[in-house]
Amino acid sequence: MKRIGLLTSGGDCQALNAAMRGVVKGLSSNLPENELEVYGFSNGYKGLIYGDYRMLTAKDFSGILTKGGTILGSSRQPFKMMRVPDEKGLDKVEAMKQNYYKLRLDCLVILGGNGTQKTANLLREEGLNVIHLPKTIDNDIWGTDMTFGFQSAVNIATEAIDCIHTTASSHNRVFIVEVMGHKVGWLTLHAGIAGGADIILIPEIPYDIDKVIAAINKRTQAGKGFTILAVAEGAISKEDAKLSKKDLKEKLKKKAHPAVSYEIAAAIQEKTGIEVRVTVPGHTQRGGSPCPYDRVLTTRLGAAAAKLILNDEYGYMVGIVNGKTKKVPLEEVAGKLKMVSPDAQIVKEAKMTGISFGD
């Protein structure tokens, strides 16, 4: 008999359901009938803290491979607040342990990003059996080449840039597409290249607005009627990158523009006189059906997680490295951020094709 708990935590993304399906199918296909019990916790760690769960059956995992979102619901429960009692004085970590033991779980399978992973590691340190599956459209989880949700989001952001291309070619304008990705530039880099953006601005390569404008002018002089910029929501100027965390926070509070793209747009418009338009696809990047790549990835990660559970091996993230699923000890990866290296081959190759990074 195996009893497992499932929870999806943090911002949602495509293929969360596909990943849970992979785990459950991997277990149920390899255990005798009635030898598997699955409990789904609602809204991430919240459900585990407050004992909000339901028993799930094979039926719950049928037909969800292609379904976006999460059948369990999700919420953000910041890691730094986990040791802080709730408003009624409840010790959250103790409460999570109590619910785990009450259900006599063999393992908790936790799907989420960086913050989620840190709490998963905390629960491991507290003696619970956990397995983490790396979810995020940001692809910023250390120890795995790819996170699920990323490729689906690349498709959507690319489509947004594609659509901008057709309207851009009808107007002499500069267009900015602001892409999600939190503090890293993976999504913008991939969607920018795939969508044929002329300028790509990512947090790992702080930009110089004069270089950005020089790249636009170069295109204009070459007779190109428009320029498309893919700008990461976390993009930062060289000037701001030099500030301390505290000073930057203060500066951001005083900024007139809600997002970096509007600030860049205003600077371009002022210095070139060219009309600039900003498009923010926002949360559409996390929505809709998972792409085939993510369906395959999550089915593989789910099956690999099931194998660990069947072997009673816990305390791992299941990632994918060089095309192979891999168990990675949680203590080795928790708290680490995978960023784009400015010297990465992909960046150099993008530059070779004439894409400007504004540096």
Ligand code: F6P
């Ligand atoms: O981590 C995924 C992500 O979509 C980031 O790219 C983005 O910065 C953030 O979540 C948005 O969070 P929320 O859904 O809480 O607005």
